[in-house]
Amino acid sequence: MKTIYAFILYTQHEQAKKTLSQLKQSEHIENIYLLAPQKGMQPIDGYKTIEIDNLQSTQTVQVIAEITKADYTLIYQKSTILQLGYFALERMIRVANDTNAGMIYADYYAVANGEKSNNPVIDYQKGSLRDDFNFGSLILYNSSALKDAADRMKQQTYNFAGLYDLRLKVSQKHELVHINEYLYTEIEEDTRKSGEKIFDYVDPKNRQVQIEMERACTQHLKDIHAYLEPKFEPIAFDNDSFDLEASVIIPIRNRIKTVKDAIESVLIQKTDFKFNIIIVDNHSTDGTTETLHEFAKKDERVIHVIPNRDDLGIGGCWNLGVHHQKCGRFCVQLDSDDVYSDENTLQKIVNAFYEQNCAMVVGSYEMKDFDMNTIPPGIIDHKEWTPSNGRNNALRINGLGAPRAFYTPVLRNIKVPNTSYGEDYALGLNISRTYQIGRLYDVLYLCRRWEGNTDASIDIAKMNEHNTYKDRIRTWEILARQKLYSTSI
Numbered sequence: 190m191k192t193i194y195a196f197i198l199y200t201q202h203e204q205a206k207k208t209l210s211q212l213k214q215s216e217h218i219e220n221i222y223l224l225a226p227q228k229g230m231q232p233i234d235g236y237k238t239i240e241i242d243n244l245q246s247t248q249t250v251q252v253i254a255e256i257t258k259a260d261y262t263l264i265y266q267k268s269t270i271l272q273l274g275y276f277a278l279e280r281m282i283r284v285a286n287d288t289n290a291g292m293i294y295a296d297y298y299a300v301a302n303g304e305k306s307n308n309p310v311i312d313y314q315k316g317s318l319r320d321d322f323n324f325g326s327l328i329l330y331n332s333s334a335l336k337d338a339a340d341r342m343k344q345q346t347y348n349f350a351g352l353y354d355l356r357l358k359v360s361q362k363h364e365l366v367h368i369n370e371y372l373y374t375e376i377e378e379d380t381r382k383s384g385e386k387i388f389d390y391v392d393p394k395n396r397q398v399q400i401e402m403e404r405a406c407t408q409h410l411k412d413i414h415a416y417l418e419p420k421f422e423p424i425a426f427d428n429d430s431f432d433l434e435a436s437v438i439i440p441i442r443n444r445i446k447t448v449k450d451a452i453e454s455v456l457i458q459k460t461d462f463k464f465n466i467i468i469v470d471n472h473s474t475d476g477t478t479e480t481l482h483e484f485a486k487k488d489e490r491v492i493h494v495i496p497n498r499d500d501l502g503i504g505g506c507w508n509l510g511v512h513h514q515k516c517g518r519f520c521v522q523l524d525s526d527d528v529y530s531d532e533n534t535l536q537k538i539v540n541a542f543y544e545q546n547c548a549m550v551v552g553s554y555e556m557k558d559f560d561m562n563t564i565p566p567g568i569i570d571h572k573e574w575t576p577s578n579g580r581n582n583a584l585r586i587n588g589l590g591a592p593r594a595f596y597t598p599v600l601r602n603i604k605v606p607n608t609s610y611g612e613d614y615a616l617g618l619n620i621s622r623t624y625q626i627g628r629l630y631d632v633l634y635l636c637r638r639w640e641g642n643t644d645a646s647i648d649i650a651k652m653n654e655h656n657t658y659k660d661r662i663r664t665w666e667i668l669a670r671q672k673l674y675s676t677s678i
Contacts, residue, residue, distance in 0.1 A: 199223035254339035269376035291363025292332035316663025433517035434462035440506035454528035469506035498661035504612035548624035552633035580621035
């Protein structure tokens with residue numbers, strides 16, 4: 190019979206006892222250890238307490254790897270009560286044994302505010318490099334795979350990225366298998382809306398954590414031959430002829446509440462070059478079309494375009510604008526519910542192309558509510574994008590910042606994926622493979638968060654769909670970079 194050594198996070202006495210009672214019901218459990226990040230925890234008869242610095246550290250992983258003697262190693266990462274499904278561990282072991290997986294995880298039920306709901310997770314793939322990938326809190330490792338990975342972790346130690354480093358190293362030699370069955374119930378402690386969680390990775394208070402995650406991910410990319418050195422193709426901007434230097438492109442559908450502010454923030458721009466606004470109106474029905482028509486009548490810089498097709502997402506609307514005959518040398522993003530921070534934004538962006546010789550420029554922005562009051566986390570500057578490693582770290586994070594601007598010939602060649610989510614991220618990865626991406630750390634953009642945002646509050650199914658797509662984008666990019674490596678040796 191296959192055996193399990195289980196390790197559970199121990200911060201609360203009574204809750205730990207209830208989780209222990211669940212685990213010891215399985216005949217596969219041979220030993221259970223309590224991992225205590227706090228000193229002086231009350232002993233529980235029959236179980237050994239191990240003091241750790243924190244669950245996420247390399248040191249903790251090494252301790253687990255040294256202790257475990259069973260076929261499989263189970264880690265429960267929450268201190269709240271775990272409720273196992275009927276024969277859940279037996280199911281995990283069977284799938285692990287059948288697939289020869291290095292790691293097993295499963296769908297689960299989540300209890301939040303006293304209500305129980307389904308919480309499906311997604312399949313792991315080569316591009317699932319986000320350090321916040323949701324495996325759930327109950328993970329089963331093949332002990333041999335865990336020990337091998339832990340041995341390879343001795344070269345770099347982390348305070349916060351240990352478990353992240355562990356699964357990256359396990360994935361290098363083994364499959365991480367998702368059981369799409371609901372095998373346990375956990376307490377959901379983070380009950381924020383989806384739109385409130387997506388910026389955690391750029392919150393300044395998490396900066397040290399992010400530095401460690403970047404180090405671990407960068408080493409992983411080197412290990413799998415997907416790392417890129419900071420060497421870029423130069424761009425000669427005078428090789429192409431354009432009537433205008435810049436075009437602001439605004440894809441839009443039904444934004445009557447915000448579109449006036451967006452357009453006016455462009456029209457007040459002070460520049461030493463000519464520019465226009467290309468607004469791609471994706472068949473609005475709320476009065477937006479009529480408002481745009483009035484702007485276009487009053488100012489020749491406003492180009493109002495209505496597609497002659499009905500299958501365009503945001504990316505498709507971008508393609509229409511970029512390939513418009515009146516598009517300028519540089520095309521600059523503005524979402525229909527956001528505004529530029531002042532009248533100098535466009536000039537700063539265009540200057541950056543020439544000063545940094547880049548095919549794409551990304552600025553910094555400040556989070557606002559609908560009434561333009563600053564909201565947490567405030568300024569988002571994406572300092573994780575560095576000239577030396579930005580193109581590699583981009584494979585770990587979920588976004589590159591805003592506003593985004595592109596050298597039009599490059600964008601016309603690549604073309605924007607016809608989606609309404611992740612299209613800008615896909616472009617950033619693709620462009621960074623060849624060209625430098627320039628950065629501006631001034632606040633150029635005021636980003637409104639309100640109920641009309643596409644990601645303000647989405648359900649688990651839609652969130653999983655988004656995450657799966659971005660992981661797929663990363664997978665394709667990793668494969669492309671590995672291909673570059675193979676042709677260079």
